[in-house]
Amino acid sequence: MELTLWTYEGPPHVGAMRIATSMEGVHYVLHAPQGDTYADLLFTMIERRGKRPPVTYTTFQARDLGGDTAELVQRSIREAVARFRPEALLVGESCTAELIQDQPGALAAGMNLGVPMVSLELPAYSKKENWGAAETFYQLVRTLLKDQMPPPGTPKPSPSRWRAEGRRPRVNLLGPSLLGFRCRDDVIEITRLLGEHGIDVAVVAPLGARPADLIRLPSADANVCLYPEVAGPACSWLERSFGLPVVRTVPIGIGATADFLRELHAVLDLELPAELQATDGRPSEAERRSRLPWYSRSVDSTYLTGKRVFIFADATHAIAAARIASRELGFQVVGLGSYSREQAREVRAAAAELGLEALITDDYLAVEKAMGEAAAELVLGTQMERHSAKRLGLPCAVISSPLHVQDVPARYAPQMGWEGANVIFDSWVHPLMMGLEEHLIGMFRHDFEFVDGHRSHLGDGAPSMAPAVDQPPPGDAAAPGLEREATTATAVAIQAPPTVAGEPSWMPDGEAELAKIPFFVRGKVRKNTEAFARERGLASIDAETLYDAKAHFSR
Amino acid sequence: MSVSPAPLPPPELLKESGQREVFCGLTSIVWLHRRMPDAFFLVVGSRTCAHLVQSAAGVMIFAEPRFGTAILGERDLAGLADANEELDRLVKDLLERRPEIRTLFLVGSCPSEVIKLDLAKAAERLSAQLLGRVRVLNYSGSGIETTFTQGEDNALLAMMPLMANSDEEQLLIVGTLADAVEDRFRLIFERMGIPTVRCLPPRRSTELPPVGKGTRVLLAQPFLSATARALQHRGATLLQAPYPFGVEGSRDWMAAAAGAFGVPDARIAEVLDPLVERGRRALEPHRQVLVGKRLFLLPDSQMEIPLARFLARECGMELVEVGTPYLDRLLMAADLALLPAGTQLSEGQDVDRQLERVRAERPDLVLCGLGLANPLEAEGIATKWSIELVFSPIHGCDQAGDLAELFARPLRRRALLQLS
Numbered sequence: 001m002e003l004t005l006w007t008y009e010g011p012p013h014v015g016a017m018r019i020a021t022s023m024e025g026v027h028y029v030l031h032a033p034q035g036d037t038y039a040d041l042l043f044t045m046i047e048r049r050g051k052r053p054p055v056t057y058t059t060f061q062a063r064d065l066g067g068d069t070a071e072l073v074q075r076s077i078r079e080a081v082a083r084f085r086p087e088a089l090l091v092g093e094s095c096t097a098e099l100i101q102d103q104p105g106a107l108a109a110g111m112n113l114g115v116p117m118v119s120l121e122l123p124a125y126s127k128k129e130n131w132g133a134a135e136t137f138y139q140l141v142r143t144l145l146k147d148q149m150p151p152p153g154t155p156k157p158s159p160s161r162w163r164a165e166g167r168r169p170r171v172n173l174l175g176p177s178l179l180g181f182r183c184r185d186d187v188i189e190i191t192r193l194l195g196e197h198g199i200d201v202a203v204v205a206p207l208g209a210r211p212a213d214l215i216r217l218p219s220a221d222a223n224v225c226l227y228p229e230v231a232g233p234a235c236s237w238l239e240r241s242f243g244l245p246v247v248r249t250v251p252i253g254i255g256a257t258a259d260f261l262r263e264l265h266a267v268l269d270l271e272l273p274a275e276l277q278a279t280d281g282r283p284s285e286a287e288r289r290s291r292l293p294w295y296s297r298s299v300d301s302t303y304l305t306g307k308r309v310f311i312f313a314d315a316t317h318a319i320a321a322a323r324i325a326s327r328e329l330g331f332q333v334v335g336l337g338s339y340s341r342e343q344a345r346e347v348r349a350a351a352a353e354l355g356l357e358a359l360i361t362d363d364y365l366a367v368e369k370a371m372g373e374a375a376a377e378l379v380l381g382t383q384m385e386r387h388s389a390k391r392l393g394l395p396c397a398v399i400s401s402p403l404h405v406q407d408v409p410a411r412y413a414p415q416m417g418w419e420g421a422n423v424i425f426d427s428w429v430h431p432l433m434m435g436l437e438e439h440l441i442g443m444f445r446h447d448f449e450f451v452d453g454h455r456s457h458l459g460d461g462a463p464s465m466a467p468a469v470d471q472p473p474p475g476d477a478a479a480p481g482l483e484r485e486a487t488t489a490t491a492v493a494i495q496a497p498p499t500v501a502g503e504p505s506w507m508p509d510g511e512a513e514l515a516k517i518p519f520f521v522r523g524k525v526r527k528n529t530e531a532f533a534r535e536r537g538l539a540s541i542d543a544e545t546l547y548d549a550k551a552h553f554s555r
Numbered sequence: 556m557s558v559s560p561a562p563l564p565p566p567e568l569l570k571e572s573g574q575r576e577v578f579c580g581l582t583s584i585v586w587l588h589r590r591m592p593d594a595f596f597l598v599v600g601s602r603t604c605a606h607l608v609q610s611a612a613g614v615m616i617f618a619e620p621r622f623g624t625a626i627l628g629e630r631d632l633a634g635l636a637d638a639n640e641e642l643d644r645l646v647k648d649l650l651e652r653r654p655e656i657r658t659l660f661l662v663g664s665c666p667s668e669v670i671k672l673d674l675a676k677a678a679e680r681l682s683a684q685l686l687g688r689v690r691v692l693n694y695s696g697s698g699i700e701t702t703f704t705q706g707e708d709n710a711l712l713a714m715m716p717l718m719a720n721s722d723e724e725q726l727l728i729v730g731t732l733a734d735a736v737e738d739r740f741r742l743i744f745e746r747m748g749i750p751t752v753r754c755l756p757p758r759r760s761t762e763l764p765p766v767g768k769g770t771r772v773l774l775a776q777p778f779l780s781a782t783a784r785a786l787q788h789r790g791a792t793l794l795q796a797p798y799p800f801g802v803e804g805s806r807d808w809m810a811a812a813a814g815a816f817g818v819p820d821a822r823i824a825e826v827l828d829p830l831v832e833r834g835r836r837a838l839e840p841h842r843q844v845l846v847g848k849r850l851f852l853l854p855d856s857q858m859e860i861p862l863a864r865f866l867a868r869e870c871g872m873e874l875v876e877v878g879t880p881y882l883d884r885l886l887m888a889a890d891l892a893l894l895p896a897g898t899q900l901s902e903g904q905d906v907d908r909q910l911e912r913v914r915a916e917r918p919d920l921v922l923c924g925l926g927l928a929n930p931l932e933a934e935g936i937a938t939k940w941s942i943e944l945v946f947s948p949i950h951g952c953d954q955a956g957d958l959a960e961l962f963a964r965p966l967r968r969r970a971l972l973q974l975s
């Protein structure tokens with residue numbers, strides 16, 4: 001038993017719903033009680049879908065339990081097939097039905113439905129949403145393709161057979177799904193990128209695919225595993241069973257996009273264009289296709305140097321962000337973590353490269369604590385970190401699921417490829433840039449034009465001495481999944497902590513000096529100065545102590 | 556002046572038992588925890604339960620919410636002994652971290668009920684261990700037993716054994732109200748000369764009202780079937796009145812209470828008439844938008860019947876179908892009596908069939924849950940989310956305008972948008 005106040009991932013059947021809802025022609029019959037229908041709103045509200053998810057819930061009740069819930073399952077399946085005429089059917093159960101063991105999959109198997117049927121076994125008490133999505137996608141692919149499987153010992157198809165067949169090479173893009181981060185636009189961007197290199201896209205799945213499209217998967221020369229959280233197991237199975245090679249570099253950021261193209265060219269036995277050739281550290285020509293490299297080199301970006309960045313996301317986006325932050329923007333990564341336990345090893349490796357220990361957890365309070373302790377100046381995270389950062393008065397950009405409705409923008413905003421890098425530059429640097437403007441406002445705050453506390457963009461999350469309030473004002477009804485920003489100021493790390501016995505206390509001149517320091521480093525200076533004073537057994541901190549500490553900590 | 560249950564109009568009642576598209580009772584934690592800031596709601600359930608509550612609540616604005624889920628793991632399923640031990644440990648940790656908590660609700664879920672984890676016993680055991688420092692109660696919010704708003708009914712029922720017996724004369728308002736709305740009602744009842752007014756749930760979980768022969772119960776919410784009956788068992792009188800939605804409903808509701816305390820009609824009129832007049836004025840601009848428009852109410856919060864009554868009688872809307880998750884004729888008597896004759900009622904749900912009826916009827920506005928709103932909008936049918944109604948202050952004459960505005964807004968918006 002584990003106490004959870006907020007969870008990054010839903011249960012595994014929500015992962016299955018993501019696959020079913022991303023696709024066309026698939027229907028999911030879920031043996032589940034009525035409350036579980038809440039999951040529909042994730043799609044209709046957060047993703048603003050104009051269609052109900054293709055899910056039929058049995059909505060069994062306590063009074064059904066004495067009787068024949070199996071009959072209810074069969075009736076639901078029969079009616080769903082008749083009403084929705086799916087091209088493939090998923091049958092499964094949520095946490096409660098798992099306990100009553102009606103085995104809906106087995107029931108469906110005995111029904112002669114005349115459509116391909118996948119019986120999903122997604123252990124609700126040990127697995128989570130992403131695992132459920134990956135397993136569902138894999139099971140669906142396997143079910144639809146198992147008849148086509150070449151007998152063991154068949155030689156692998158050559159990934160360069162496109163040449164012999166006199167056509168352009170083609171690949172599948174696997175993993176994009178609803179409630180994933182910016183998948184819709186990534187698919188467009190990567191399709192365009194591949195087109196520029198003469199590579200066609202055979203199938204995109206699950207997003208927008210029909211079961212018939214999955215049957216065509218082996219016709220491609222390779223699979224591109226765009227989102228390993230969802231497509232990892234399916235890609236591995238296709239590699240084992242059909243000899244389809246997998247391109248595993250995720251093209252987020254300049255370096256990764258170039259690496260992705262190099263890996264792709266190698267796998268497909270395509271000649272590497274000059275612009276992608278290694279250049280002994282000098283910029284490769286290809287990166288000119290994005291503005292990020294020049295923007296990052298331009299003098300205006302000097303102030304980005306060494307900015308302390310805290311990253312927490314799904315594994316794919318966390319690892320990508322760490323690379324971009326440290327190598328392409330010149331930030332200092334001061335924390336890296338993920339809630340994706342399945343990919344913990346990769347995240348740990350990425351952290352180790354940066355001299356960090358990865359934070360693998362699904363306790364958002366632990367993440368918030370680590371964020372505060374790392375004295376971050378910018379947070380890259382999920383919508384949960386956006387809230388935590390707000391409480392701490394830190395700028396934040398969302399880089400990964402779980403999403404808020406505002407993380408599904410109307411505009412084109414991919415993360416992958418050259419354009420994705422542009423989007424990333426803007427969306428990570430703007431919060432900081434605004435921070436710098438705030439700094440200037442702070443510096444000039446005695447000027448008549450500036451009023452202290454005028455911190456427009458941080459809005460109500462700006463540092464404030466107001467007490468913590470965790471209740472929205474009455475009547476400020478929060479729409480589920482779309483809560484409005486709290487309109488009350490929330491507690492902030494910069495707020496003076498209560499005096500604790502034995503802790504050094506701040507003298508008025510010390511506080512006054514501290515107040516002159518820009519707000520976004522003030523918390524860190526306060527902490528360092530207190531640590532310095534404690535170390536030296538000082539009972540009080542005045543302006544001199546502050547400067548002594550500054551000298552002590554300066555490198 | 557109780558309104559005696561009038562003979563039912565001959566509404567057609569359609570009973571359905573297919574797929575429901577309704578939240579479970581866990582959802583009511585979202586407003587109950589706001590009402591009682593010294594209480595913590597601990598769901599004993601699965602990751603699904605945790606995900607439901609956070610999706611319904613938009614929890615993310617809270618630093619540390621006063622609700623959480625003890626997620627059952629495989630080990631807990633394997634042995635109930637372990638599960639009980641684990642629960643005790645987890646509760647101890649939680650209460651150490653949150654010393655301000657005075658009442659802990661253990662909220663049962665489908666999984667905890669199916670594995671027969673005895674939360675009543677757990678509550679007793681924990682209460683004893685905590686030596687009265689924190690009271691531990693339990694109730695079911697499971698989807699196999701409760702829909703959406705029924706969670707509040709069960710929560711109130713769970714508090715009832717802690718309510719003292721007293722035959723003191725009092726008016727007991729039952730059902731969560733926004734604090735500001737409650738203050739208004741208290742003031743109005745005071746003006747009419749009702750000496751003692753108390754509320755269930757109270758603002759502080761430890762300040763429970765007593766109950767007994769002198770108690771007259773005025774239900775503020777239409778979904779408290781079990782609580783109402785249990786209060787009657789304790790000697791209380793249940794006042795019959797329409798629910799306080801809209802000017803008319805609010806007036807009748809307050810007047811029913813005043814009448815029960817022997818307040819003369821003249822005094823009632825003196826206090827309420829100005830409110831009615833002002834309420835009508837506030838309502839008027841929205842009534843103009845709503846009048847003659849056809850409304851379809853899908854079953855969700857159990858507030859559908861009283862809302863339909865308000866929207867038909869005071870806003871001039873035409874009722875196409877009024878769905879309700881379940882029909883409690885005792886609690887709905889006064890509102891049913893005021894529905895236009897021949898109103899099509901439906902109880903339970905078969906969501907696909909019901910949506911077919913919606914499409915066939917093409918109403919001007921549909922009241923529905925969040926899972927259905929955008930899909931209907933995409934089909935060109937205007938919607939109003941029902942969940943907002945349980946979070947917004949909508950009770951009383953002074954809120955009647957706001958309540959009507961919630962329904963008028965989607966129609967106004969459609970009239971404003973000129974996109975093609």
Ligand code: SF4
Pocket residue numbers: 033034035036095096579580581600601603604605607663664665666696697698699
């Ligand atoms: S319906 Fe049951 S399992 Fe689902 S969220 Fe509600 S209590 Fe939990």
